[in-house]
Amino acid sequence: MIAGPPEGPLVLPDAVRQLAGDDDARPVWHNEAGGTTFEVDGAGGHRFIKWSPTGSGIDLSAEVQRLRWAARYTPVPRLLDSGHHSDGQWMLTQALPGSNAVVPRWIADPQAAVAGLGRGLRELHDALPVAACPFDWGAEKRVEDAKRRSGQLHPGQWPAEFADLTVEQALRRVADPPPLDRLVVCHGDACAPNTLLNDDGSLAGHVDLGSLGIADRWADLAVVTWSTEWNYGADWTDALLDAYGVQRDQARIDYYRLLWNLGP
Template identity: 55%
Template structure:
């Protein structure tokens, strides 16, 4: 799902205005499903409201559960409140130190940002306990969703990422995905390891992770394939190897292709 900073002014929903209680409100992120994230307040006291309309397909309850579990082991946003009304669901979280790795400050210094993303992802994988994780993000489970989407006619080859269209028809892509590469190890994956979801402190080190709505146990390449891919979108070509170096691993072209295809067909 494509997401970015809003390009046009965004009117805050009433619930966000109510939560703000007179504090400054600024829309900082939106996705193609209509979901919005608002910063409320300023500085170290800032909070964030993630708001998503009913019918968007985004499960904020799932994200809340994952944030609460992961917060016992690593730095993720602390959930302060959650709720729903007739139009949408929302969660309120406490802000974390640092700026998104795709903040303009870090886009001017991609070397530092990319290393923070790679090392931050490695720290996340090494820290979160697989044995205690109740969430599954395995290729097997995700492939079930892809097959259901294909059966419903919801996968359009023309909408697939240009990097992957050469793999052919939807039927051929499903055939490729059926051959799941064996995992050399399992970790608790972020689930959306694109660069924007790593926060970077002023000293250039990673300071936390956000947007963990699909966190779960999987092959680490499920995260790495997407994290490296996202460096192209956010910083331009030439940064994939730097991210893998910071993580401490060599490229695995087979798994990278597999998990990018699975990602592309999952949305």
């Protein structure tokens, strides 16, 4: 799913207006399904509102459950409120310190940002206990989900490295996952915009945890290294893996990038 800062004015949903109260709500992130994140700052404190309109296919209740669970072990946004009505769903969280790794300060210093991404993901993987996690993000589950959605997949929109594959060919390639390296609780959308860094490059926290679950750590590593190309304009894979503390495994990277391409 394509996401990024909004390119034009957005209508403020009534639920967002009510949650913001007298404070201004500023849209800061928008995806093609219509989901929007609003930043709110004022007398009520610094907070964020996620809004998912009915029919978007994004179920915020999944992230609510994961935030409540992960907050016991690692820095994630504190949930303040959540709910739904006929127009959509919302989730209100308290802002974490730090800034995401794609603000101008980090874009101008990609080496430091990439090191922070690698160390921060390792901290997450080490902190979250697999034995206590009730959520699954394993390859087998994701492959079955991709098969169910095969009619909704559009190869014409795939990145260049997979553009020559048909849906059937891609599904065949992901049908046989590589052997497990290390089972961890994965972020599920590990990328630069979802990692918050302090001014010194240390981890401030992680956001956007709607797919968090148990999987091979390369499911996250493949995507977070990919995001260095999207966000910093170059391939920083080896630098990020060095900061994380693991050697490059290109076969696992290729597999999990293709699986991600079929739907997180």
